[in-house]
Amino acid sequence: MPELAIGVDIGGTNIRAALVSDRGEILRKLSERTPSDPLQVVERIAAMVGELDMAGVTGVGIGIPGRVDCASRTILSGGILNLAGIDFADRLEAIVGNSVVIENDCSMALIAEMRIGAAKGYKNVAMLTIGTGIGGAVASNGNIYHGHRAAGQLGHICVLQEGPLCPCGRRGCVETFSSGTALRRHITEAGLAASSVGEVFEMAESGNSAAEAVLQAWASPLRAALDNIAATMDPEVIVLGGGLGADAARAVACLPVVAPWFRPTILPAKLGDDAGVIGAGLSVLTPDRNLAEKRVVLVNGVPASGKSSLAKLLSQRTGWPVISLDGIKNPFLEHIGGVDREFNRTLGKASYQAIWSLIREAPPGSTFIVDAWFGFQSKALLEAYIEKAGVDRVAEFWCKVPGTVAGERYASRLKDRLPGHPGAEYVSELVVLADQAEPMGCSPVMMLDQTKEPDMDEVMAWILGVFDPD
Secondary structure, eight states: OOOOEEEEEEOSEEEEEEEEEOOOOEEEEEEEEEOOHHHHHHHHHHHHHHOOTTTTTEEEEESSSSEETTTTEEEEESSSSSSSSHHHHHHHHHHHHHOOOEHHHHHHHHHHHHHHHHTTTTTEEEEEEEEEEEEEEETTTEEHHHHHHOOOGGGBSSSOOOOOOOSSSSSBBHHHHHSSHHHHHHHHHHHHHHOHHHHHHHHHHHTTTHHHHHHHHHHHHHHHHHHHHHHHHHOOOEEEEEEHHHHHHHHHHHOOOOOOOOOOOEEEEESSGGHHHHHHHHHTSSOTTTTTTOOOEEEOTTSSSSHHHHHHHHHHHHHOOOOHHHHHHHHHHHHOOOOOOOHHHHHHHHHHHHHHHHHHHOOOOOHHHHHHHHGGSSSHHHHHHHHHOOOOEEEEEEEEEOHHHHHHHHTTTGGGGOOBOOOOOGGHHHHHHHHHHOOOOOOEEEETTTTOOOHHHHHHHHHHHOOOOO
């Protein structure tokens, strides 16, 4: 079994918590409104941890919105929610009965982005999260850099000494110019009828000079801060995350080119709102030994056996992409008229080949969910495709339903099927097929009764046992 941890990200609006594997996969996720009382925050997190807890959980990582002294597990200060001065980590540890690691929330997000996100493969990285305020984090030689106690407060780089007053007590921090709060101020002061940064971009692209000025006022101070980071830290990349990270990266890219000394590579974060909980979980786990393995989940069963529903649930739990036979085949059926059953079968074979070609071209460390009725081709062909695609581990789910159920489901969906799929004449054939069909059996198989809702906790425990048996 893989190592598991619970990651918690405390936001000003919501507390997010997730069960996380050592590959950074989210296996289950919860979200609740953030209480204003710090002690109630401890209670709510303890309850969420209790709900997510299971055998194999090695600890709890928590991203704190504020300055943190990780060595002493002390919260030094906070923003909208101030958790300083309440022995946060010790209180929580006593309630949940497991070890607790605390870290600044942006540092947790950077851990995730470096392990599986935009900064994967880099060791010297700076990150800013652009939201209500601006958070910051720095990694040096692959590890979060803390300095004396709480380095990385990049949102408080001063870009104008006589600028607006910042919540930190100084004036002219980049947060006062380039945060989401500042963007709303820029929009209001310009008199723009825009409710989002996307609308501001659209207005600027249509030649609206006021919108162009808003983007300039928002992005230029950020660019100055990024240049300062480049000059002092020389990171390989700077990642912009948070709710406005991608928009900020876009706005900065539109500014005139600067001197080559101060031209760091700017990347938008990839993991979105999940970065905090993933990084918090990973902060208490050792990197998975098998990150370079390529893995495939075969969601198998006859037509109308519930394959697509199961594949979707698996993808929602794990973030693994789904490739389906019909997903590749149907666009061709939409454009090709007069398709008979034999040609439909030919398209199916070609789509089957395309699936394994896509998997073959994917990099090591990829995991795919393949939604298909594999029995229309031979086991030997499937095994050959798996081998050629360089797949290291395979797990198969067999979606089992009685023939009568499969026939009824198929018949009820005929009106929604594209021309080329077998019609009503196929129902009686499907009834017989469903009662006789069996899994491919070229890997471990879990049988699922698809006449009822699957127990996804049981499903995830089984599949993690197959993929990480040690």
